[in-house]
Amino acid sequence: MGLDVPIVNAPMGGAAGGALAAAVSRAGALGMIGMGSSATAAQLRNELTHVSGLERPYGIGLVHWVMSAQPDLFEAALAARPALLAVSFGGEWSWVERAHDAGVPVAAQVADATAGRRAADAGVDVLVARGAEGGGHGEPRLGTLPLLAEVLDEVSIPVLAAGGIGSGRGLAAALAAGASGVWLGTAFAACTEAATPAGVRDLLLAAPADATVTTRLFDVAQEYPWPTTIPERVLRNEFVDRFEGHERAIDDETKAALAAAVVAQDFRVAPVNAGQGVGMVRAVCSAAQVVERLHTDGERLLRRWGQPDQ
Structure with missing residues (x-):
């Protein structure tokens, strides 16, 4: 996809809008626009205005059951021709062929090796091994590293590690274990470009x-x-x-x-999604600063460990 950095921002509903996706992509990573539980096609089209004219690749993330209830949401996503369309939390795969027919590569989150094999067999291009440490919705079956190892042993397509990763050390560990990149949510949630209150x-x-x-x-x-x-x-x-x-x-x-x-916005009562990497979020930064810090620290550690730079 022409990325400079093996980082993807998780398409967090309510936080990862078009502004964050554009900033992450401009920083050399892959920005994702997130459409969560209450998403509509109109909301997606509004967020897409932030990436209009963007010369870097970006992606879109949908929830399967939301997309199934609103077919126009899926159509709006395909019409945007993203570099990656992630559809998660479903066991029905007819959408994969439709996306491929439109020339759009696809990704899906998985929580165990069996789900990874099923998704790969269905034609999914990229898997997201989402461990129990991750914020927001997910199947909390395995920790990120055990899950990543099992999925990598099961499939031959690229796999992104997700869940609890919020530092260059976490990035380096995932890459050293064989991941093609990392999928980060909480690390970007406090960024200036995020739609986070x-x-x-x-x-x-x-x-x-x-x-x-x-x-x-x-x-x-x-x-x-x-x-x-x-x-x-x-x-x-x-x-x-x-x-x-x-x-x-x-x-x-x-x-x-x-x-x-x-x-x-009374968060004594209202929910705040966050993964176990939240303890590493200590300052409000731009998305570019987060990408640069993680990439620089990760490369330094990989060199120390004798691994090739990514």
Whole structure:
């Protein structure tokens, strides 16, 4: 894809908009526009204005069940002709051929080696081995490094490592293990170009690595039809403390209170997605600064370890 740096920003719904994707791509990595649980074709077309005229490759990320419910969202993504289209969290693969017919390479997240083989057999071009440490939604089956090793042994297509990677050391470790690159979410969430609210940035900067929890509480309360096998990793807050283990206590009044908190950006109640790499997010930087820091530190460590530069 003509990348200078083996880094892809995860297409985080609500954070990874067109502005972040453009900044990451201009820095020599691959920027991804994220369309999350509440995505629409109109929202995607609005974010695409940020990459209009961009001379670097960029990608788009969709959630399979959202795309299936809104076929025009998939059509809008194909019409944009991204360098990579990632569609995750589904077991149906007819979209792969349609994307290829449009000349668009595709990626999918996997949580174990069996899923990796199925995706590769379906024609997926790039796999994202998303470990349990990752923020947002995912299947928390294996840690990133064990998962990466299993998937690499199972397939011959490029594999990106995801989950808990937020430093040059993590980048170097993934590359040394055989990954073609890394897929980073939390590391970019506090960037100046991200669509992250100021309150979320403050929480990310203050959070230690052990401040996250994997839960379905917010999906239940917001009535998002995520499968029970795909919870999300978020920063622990008052809502989690109150309802963890008590999902049946989430009534209509609670749902309304959560909806109001989301609108008011009250993150004592509203969710904040973050992976276990959050402890490495310590300053608000530009996307270019994050890419440069990780790449420079990663190359230095690879040289120390006797690995070729990437």
